[in-house]
Amino acid sequence: MVLRDIPKLIDEPTAGLDPEERVRFRNLLCGIAQDRIVILSTHIVGDVEATCENIGILNEGELIYQGTVEQLLNMAEGRVYTAEISRLELGTLQEMYPVTSILTVGNSATVRFISDVPPVFQAERCRAGVEDAYLYLMHLEKEGF
Incomplete structure (x- = not known):
């Protein structure tokens, strides 16, 4: 060798x-x-x-994912949304959905979040990134999401 x-x-x-x-x-x-x-x-x-190209993801020492980055992205595809909401609504949204990013400007916030079903408020579906897919996987493990 x-x-x-x-x-x-x-x-x-x-x-x-x-x-x-x-x-x-x-x-x-x-x-x-x-x-x-x-x-x-x-x-x-x-x-x-x-x-x-290929990744493994550990959660508390347990291998919970092994595959390609593309396969991981496919798991979260169609489950990532963005919405523009008021800052006052932010807490409610964070209680309802796993939030992956927040950008606040003045009294409004642009929020990126994960949901298995279309949300009840105005939101646009967007392409999943690796961080979204990772957080989706962690929520599946934690909540049976």
């Missing part, structure tokens, strides 16, 4: 790097991974999206 055949484990490689260095390091990882196995342990979803 040659060293090239031994999987490389890289733990949180971009934590603490500025955005330019993160991109540079991710490009380096992609080059390394072309002809060898690289196991990347990270909490930074953008790093996973930019560098990985």
Whole structure:
């Protein structure tokens, strides 16, 4: 066996790097991974999206997902919505749905959230990202969502 055949484990490689260095390091990882196995342990979803073809997701030490990034995205497809609501409605929406992002401007908020069924208020379905899919998977595990 040659060293090239031994999987490389890289733990949180971009934590603490500025955005330019993160991109540079991710490009380096992609080059390394072309002809060898690289196991990347990270909490930074953008790093996973930019560098990985196959992923495994652990929840409390248990492997809850193993597959491609595209397969993970497909799990959440059709379940991600955005809505513009008043800041006063924000708490209610957060109680009803897993919220993946909030952008507030003045008295309104643009909210991105996950739902298995179309919401009862005005919302637009949008394309799922890796972070949406990850949070959807975590809610499936936690709530049987």
